Amino acid sequence: MTDRSAPLRVGVVGAGIVGLAVAREVSRRFPGAEVTVFDKEDRLAAHQTGHNSGVVHAGLYYQPGSLKAQLCGRGVPLLREFCAEHGIPFRELGKLVVALDRSELPALAEIERRARGNGVPDLVRLDAAGMREIEPHVAGVAALHSPHTAVVDYPRVCAALAAEVEAAGGSVLLSSPVTALRQETDGVRLVAAGRTHRFDEVIACAGLSSDAVAAMLGAPDDLRIIPFRGEYFRLRPERAALVRGLVYPVPDPRYPFLGVHLTRGVDDQVHVGPNAVLALSREGYRRRDVSLRDLREIAAWPGSWRLAAAHWRSGVAEMAGSASRRVYASHVRRYLPQATVADLTPAPAGVRAQAVDRQGTLLDDFALLRRGRVMVVRNAPSPAATSSLAIAEHLVDAVFPAS
Ligand SMILES: Cc1cc2nc3c(=O)[nH]c(=O)nc-3n(C[C@H](O)[C@H](O)[C@H](O)COP(=O)(O)OP(=O)(O)OC[C@H]3O[C@@H](n4cnc5c(N)ncnc54)[C@H](O)[C@@H]3O)c2cc1C
Structure with missing residues (x-):
């Protein structure tokens, strides 16, 4: 049995934006909890979070009602507010999704349907002339304009998240690869950089290694x-004036x-x-x-x-x-x-x-796996950086349903 008088101990694998957002959410919900984040690298945001487009997606593409759509919708205002609180630039430069010719119009219409279903604010459908008022150098016959799509420096967001975790008494341990996870009767044993730690709950947000972490728990071998x-x-730099904001194709x-x-x-x-x-x-x-x-x-x-x-x-x-x-x-x-x-x-x-x-299907949505007292994020594709603060709420709700 867990000793209820002892502080809650939570381990988080991964100091990308999802792991750090989760660690911060646990610290906020459970003041006094001992939260420890482990990352195998010597810096925060070393992988996907530090190597992406830096876009705060407004939620245009996702099937209305899907988890992706819901978490993106909730994640954007949370991230905007977080950036405002921490003095991190959050620039709403706006985005065009451009149909190059008439053959792309049906797919553009489908994105518009989804975007409206997702409540993307102030979305406008533009003809070629309207499009060129926004982006004078861009070719195409029509576009959707999402004026509130933004850009942000995600590693900077991570630094602020880590600082909040540490200010609440938690630790972020870098150069600490997690090499073993084992369920025990009263918690989880985690080995990182040769040292053993014990936690009440572990949440793994290991990005490119998420299948390897799931395998440590003997999870079903159904995803790679x-x-x-x-x-x-x-x-x-002297050509950067060709683009004012964000210009996207109609995706395949x-x-x-x-x-x-x-x-x-x-x-x-x-x-x-x-x-x-x-x-x-x-x-x-x-x-x-x-x-x-x-x-x-x-x-x-x-x-x-x-x-x-x-x-x-x-x-x-x-x-x-x-x-x-x-x-x-x-x-x-x-x-x-x-x-x-x-x-x-x-x-x-x-x-x-x-x-x-195993069938070769690319998983489109977030995928989570719960094994005993360990929650593993198995797939956190784009827009997981945008949605990170909402993903953190979702994960902490799932791990601590009564909180
Ligand atoms: C090219 C590209 C462009 C993208 N553009 C956007 C965009 O514009 N907007 C958007 O919202 N999303 C975008 N994304 C998606 C977004 O970057 C990711 O969904 C998000 O960063 C995932 O965060 P994460 O914390 O899950 O993973 P990561 O950032 O990859 O972090 C996982 C961490 O786990 C650590 N780790 C792994 N195994 C272990 C272990 N055994 N022990 C300890 N630590 C471990 C790793 O070192 C790493 O730091 C893009 C992604 C890419 C790659």
């Missing part, structure tokens, strides 16, 4: 994380990725990307990063082959874009005809943790 690298370029509904987009960041640099190519290592940020162990795991997973069989054509096209700046630039020019190859300079890539089942 397949890493998809997304390469970015930047527009040269077969994939959970949004397509190569142009994004003005909080720092006023314009990022171009990301594409989505299979990474040859879980943390493969460069094309030359290859992990034989990760490759063996990917090859041994039946879902990888089913995924490859279904999507090899677009996969080859993306790989070509990945290998050649010229191919990448030609894609960008469809939206921004004035962009040239010389305008693009390489920028650091990101790697998405995408859960894939």
Whole structure:
């Protein structure tokens, strides 16, 4: 039995934005709780959270009523308020989703239907002339404009979350890889960096390693994380004026990725990307990063082959874009005809943790797994950074139903 007079002890695996938001939520709900966050890296936000587009999504794409849609809708105002409290810039630069030609209009209409179902504020449908009033250099026949889509510096948000956890008496232990998790009669034993810790509850938000953490608990072997690298370029600073806010394509509904987009960041640099190519290592940020162990795991997973069989054509096209700046630039020019190859300079890539089942289906929604006193986030795809504070509420409600 747990000693009720002792403080609640909660361990969190992962100091990305989801883990830190969860740790902060536990500290707020249970003053006096002992909250410890572990990360294997020597800094916060080392993986997906520190390598993304920095967009605060307004909730345009998600099926109304889905968990993704609900958590995004709640997450945006929570994040806006958090940033205001901590003096973190939250810039509502606005976003266009652009239909290049008439063939994309039905898909644009479907996004509009979803966005209205999700209550995206002040959404407007624009014709070509209206679109060019917002983004004068962008090509296309129609667009949706979401004026409140914003950009933020997610690592900065993480630093503020960690500071709140520590101010409430919690700890954030970096360079502390969690290597074992075991259920015991009165709690959970966690081994990190060779030291054993005991907790009443553990919540794991391990991103690219979430399947490895689930395996530590003997969870069903029904999902694998397949890493998809997304390469970015930047527009040269003297060409950044070509884009005022955020410009997105109409996404291909077969994939959970949004397509190569142009994004003005909080720092006023314009990022171009990301594409989505299979990474040859879980943390493969460069094309030359290859992990034989990760490759063996990917090859041994039946879902990888089913995924490859279904999507090899677009996969080859993306790989070509990945290998050649010229191919990448030609894609960008469809939206921004004035962009040239010389305008693009390489920028650091990101790697998405995408859960894939045995049938080769890319999981689109958040996926959680509860094993005894451990909750594992198995899939937290975009817009999980946007939704992080709402995901944290949701997870803490699930772990502590009476709180
Ligand atoms: C290219 C790209 C673009 C994106 N763009 C956006 C966007 O614009 N807007 C948006 O809302 N979302 C975006 N996303 C999605 C968003 O970044 C992620 O959904 C979100 O960051 C997930 O956060 P996380 O904390 O779950 O994972 P992560 O940030 O990956 O954190 C997981 C942490 O767990 C740690 N860890 C793993 N295993 C262990 C272990 N055994 N022991 C200790 N620590 C461990 C890792 O070191 C890591 O720090 C994008 C993602 C990518 C990759």
